[in-house]
Amino acid sequence: MSLAEGFGEHNLEDVVNVLVQVVEAAGALIIFIGAVIAFVRFARAAVRPAGLDPFARLRLNLGRYLVLGLEFQLAADILRTAVAPNFTELAQLAAIAAIRTALNFFLGREIKEETDLVRADQAAGSPVAAASAAASSPAASSPAASPPAASPPAASPPADGRAEGGGSTGPARPPGTAGRPPPPGREP
Amino acid sequence: MITAVTDDAALIVTAGGLLTAAVALARTRRASMAVALLLDFLAAAALLRLAVSPPSWPAIGAAAVVIVIRQLASRALAAARAVRHR
Numbered sequence: 001m002s003l004a005e006g007f008g009e010h011n012l013e014d015v016v017n018v019l020v021q022v023v024e025a026a027g028a029l030i031i032f033i034g035a036v037i038a039f040v041r042f043a044r045a046a047v048r049p050a051g052l053d054p055f056a057r058l059r060l061n062l063g064r065y066l067v068l069g070l071e072f073q074l075a076a077d078i079l080r081t082a083v084a085p086n087f088t089e090l091a092q093l094a095a096i097a098a099i100r101t102a103l104n105f106f107l108g109r110e111i112k113e114e115t116d117l118v119r120a121d122q123a124a125g126s127p128v129a130a131a132s133a134a135a136s137s138p139a140a141s142s143p144a145a146s147p148p149a150a151s152p153p154a155a156s157p158p159a160d161g162r163a164e165g166g167g168s169t170g171p172a173r174p175p176g177t178a179g180r181p182p183p184p185g186r187e188p
Numbered sequence: 189m190i191t192a193v194t195d196d197a198a199l200i201v202t203a204g205g206l207l208t209a210a211v212a213l214a215r216t217r218r219a220s221m222a223v224a225l226l227l228d229f230l231a232a233a234a235l236l237r238l239a240v241s242p243p244s245w246p247a248i249g250a251a252a253v254v255i256v257i258r259q260l261a262s263r264a265l266a267a268a269r270a271v272r273h274r
Contacts, residue, residue: 028239032197035232039204042225046211055212055221062228066235073239095248096238103231103255110262 013083020076027072034065056118063111070104198236205229220265227258 038058045054077097081090209226213219234251 024239028194028236031232031235035201035204035229039208042208046215059224059228066232092243096243099252099255106259
């Protein structure tokens with residue numbers, strides 16, 4: 001008895017169907033868990049006073065879970081093509097695979113764009129989020145309590161070897177003038 | 189059995205998405221953020237509904253419509269945000 005006779009087509013179909021169910025259930029579970037985690041994080045972000053940034057991060061996290069679940073479901077689609085018996089099932093499979101592939105592509109692109117935006121907002125100090133945070137905490141909006149907006153850049157020592165600020169005799173230089181040459185009246 | 193589970197899961201995700209979008213709109217007063225969140229949750233629900241075998245043509249069509257709407261809205265929101273950032 002050959003291997004093909006012993007392990008018939010129906011047995012192969014059963015095995016592949018079980019594998020498809022397992023892989024597809026894993027994908028669905030990942031998507032569901034991602035949605036639940038996103039909802040819980042959203043609830044925490046909604047309760048705590050925060051700016052707009054947590055919502056963008058929440059979208060990013062949910063998108064990552066969707067992409068991971070889609071990868072599993074695409075794997076199940078590929079497995080299913082091994083045992084699709086008729087044209088209707090093949091057409092449905094092609095439609096689902098096209099939908100999942102397109103969504104996977106667009107989600108990946110959106111995650112990249114959103115990540116770049118979040119990084120740009122963080123680099124720029126996120127004025128919208130800062131305004132929202134300032135509005136939510138009145139103590140932080142007072143000038144005494146607010147941290148300095150930007151520290152002056154580290155000054156390089158002057159070319160003549162004097163210490164920055166000119167010692168204790170002259171007035172301190174205003175911020176932002178550290179790299180400039182000293183005024184003419186203070187030259188020796 | 190699996191169909192019932194995925195249908196229930198899709199319903200839960202849809203309800204969570206509606207709640208999330210409503211609270212996000214109330215908190216941030218930004219409709220674009222609320223719509224983007226709602227569309228992400230709806231896409232997750234559509235993917236859960238597709239994870240049944242054998243899938244039906246109405247489920248495939250509904251998922252396609254959700255994803256096309258999601259894509260159009262996402263493009264429009266991104267364009268609006270780019271204009272606002274300028």
